[in-house]
Amino acid sequence: MEWRDRGTLLSVRKHGETSAIIEVFTQAHGRQAGVVRGGVSRKIAPILQPGAELDVAWRARLEEHIGSFTVEPLRSRAAGVMGDRGALAALNAITALLAFALPEREAHPRLYARTVDMLDIVTQTENWPVAYLQWELALLEELGYGLDLTVCAVTGEREDLVYVSPKSGRAVSAEGAGDWADRLLPLPPELLGLVTEDLAGVPDGLRTTGHFLTHGLAHALGDRPLPEARARLVDRLARLRAG
Structure with missing residues (x-):
């Protein structure tokens, strides 16, 4: 079994003395794991940074095996976020959530395209928090x-x-909420895609999406906790707002 695709690197962990196991969100094959021989070497390790876009070739004797990857870099996003802690936190949250949420080997081409665009926005514009929402x-x-x-x-x-x-x-309007307003979640303009002057509603928007990530998605996955990377991003944006 073998195939070739392009994908975004989600995670890397050491495997043995010289190899690494990577997870990649690919365009046509979804979230896929595989071994990269020599993945901790000076030549390959710098390529294997979360958020990087790769050309990957996967091969295994049987489809259900973890298989092995050969990788070629297409685009590195590390340089675009290293000088911005907020952007780096967003990149880490995106890759961690995808590794957490996506079923293995199930294609999601629309989400893949949206993710590639999102990772580019993080490295190119200061208004990325609205796009992240x-x-x-x-x-x-x-x-x-x-x-x-x-x-x-x-x-x-x-x-x-x-x-x-x-x-x-x-959604619920102010009129429709009535006496139930204090039991509802906030719907700030940023959650509707509007860019306000100071992005003041972003933390509230993250509280709302976080509710459904936790009580919908994570609950269906066995009540697993959301990745810490998302919590760090939420905390950072809240502190920036408070400051």
Whole structure:
């Protein structure tokens, strides 16, 4: 069995004395693991940085085997984030969430394209927190936990949407919330893709997406805790906002 694809590197861990096991989110084959012979060498190790885009060739005797990779670099994103701790935290959160959430060997081409765009945005613009919120929404949608933020679930109106129902994932207007407002999740403008002057609503947006990542996606995966990398990103953005 063998195939060739392009993909984003999600994780690396040492295997034996000289090799590494990598996880890659590929365009046509989904999340796939494999052994890279000599993966800890001075020649190959610098290529194997999370977020890097690679040309990978996978080979195994049987399809169910872990198999081995040969890799060629297509694009490194390390240099674009090393000088920005926030961007580095975002890159780490993206790759960690994908490794956490994606089923093995199941293609998600739309999410793959969205992820490549998101990783490029992180390295190119200061407004990446809003794009990151939209990426988490796309991840939830792709895996069956999408939110409906288009109309109020109570009144059917499209204006003044300021809350999200924690049960249904549907938007709720201020009028529709009534006495239930304190039981609802926030729906800041940034969660709708709007870039505000100071991105003040990003922490609230992350609280809302975090609820559905935890109580929807992670619950379906056996109530596993979300990756620490996401918690570090949320904490960093909250501290930047407070500062």
